[in-house]
Amino acid sequence: MQDQGYRLQFTSSKIEDLMYRTTFDPKSGDGDLIVNLSLFREEDLEDVLNIFKTTISSGLAVSPYVKMLHCGDTIAGYRIEEGMAGIATVCSITIDGILLKSGVLVKPHFGGLVQIRDGMPVRFTDVLRYASTTIDPLEVLMSQEVTSVTRMLRTGSGKILANLRGAPMIAREKVESVLADMMDAGISGILEVGEPNTRILDVSVERDHFGIVVIGGTNPMAVVQESGIYIRTNAMSTLIGIDEMRPIGEII
């Protein structure tokens, strides 16, 4: 009666699959990145791109690289419908994929909301662990309408989407060097790198590990949604070669 094919897919297993498939090399600047796919009405294209540009240039995203999608384009087996447009943006789990491929046993723990006060991250206020949910935490938080990314952009205080991973303390220098290479290659979004055996944004880490908090790639989408424009996001959707993407500043 039981069908083996029916087992639940938790977000963590989807993440492990995408991390393994990440081939982006921060030294050469080539390879495939994990992307979030967002769909919106074509008539909102200019508004959406303007919001993305502002949010990304304020540092509330992982990378300026995006890929535009228009009616008829196909991505991850999905065809953009008539009257709609899409944008693929870099997902923060790309950073986990790059760290894994550099030999670091990095473990993505959860997605959540980080409270920012006067420009400083204070603490996680809500979290959902990847190993325990079949629905992507950042999609969950966006649909709960609990973000205040727009307010954060205007006043320096608000709640933004972010996520936490842990890495063994022995790999700390390697992690810092890879993160520096990533920055040079246009992949950033690091909110905080913790000290070993020390809480990070009020969350504990595994013994002899340290935490890394990365800004959610879905913050620009949260700003679009907060402004009342319809947008539907499929986080951790697929992988795209960076050669297919362009910095948003070159598009608008």
Place this chain on the structure above:
Amino acid sequence: MQDQGYRLQFTSSKIEDLMYRTTFDPKSGDGDLIVNLSLFREEDLEDVLNIFKTTISSGLAVSPYVKMLHCGDTIAGYRIEEGMAGIATVCSITIDGILLKSGVLVKPHFGGLVQIRDGMPVRFTDVLRYASTTIDPLEVLMSQEVTSVTRMLRTGSGKILANLRGAPMIAREKVESVLADMMDAGISGILEVGEPNTRILDVSVERDHFGIVVIGGTNPMAVVQESGIYIRTNAMSTLIGIDEMRPIGEII
């Protein structure tokens, strides 16, 4: 710099608190139950009550007992605003509270979606574990708009909200007797009681335990939402004495 008061409250710890405070005795029919609180526009009152009545009488809820709330009423420190109305309905975690108070070490595991085909529950298709989320799973699933409770009511097939707990196999007879007493007292909603050491709706259980799947108390709210009427639900909100509640059939 760290503030002890700031620690995250996962849903599991909120559940344990509410279970401990449950005093409803299925033999005497007296005591306090855990309720979900839903708010909607006063002008939608009749439509909402009709939907609740239909959904509850189809067995897609935990109990027919409800408490109506009108503008100015206060519940759990919340005051119903002008133009709004509210309804408190029995939360499925009440069943865990009653089992705990009868001496059974019951462990609520997760909330999720169960696929029903031709009236028969098939499997969980999405789940969120209580120990790993700070946002209530059934609120999450409602706002993802992934339920099809209305379709299930019309055709016998669809996805409904449900949740899973495990209990030690030694307590199986006791659990069955308490569940029977609960039914007599108007608390039902049991979708499936599994066999020890056997998967339940395609989900595994702890060794020497059996699973109990209960219908989510939030299914009537999902039907209201699916029909396009505004409703906001605060699941696992507070406790109310059953003497303050009445069967919905006596109200509409």
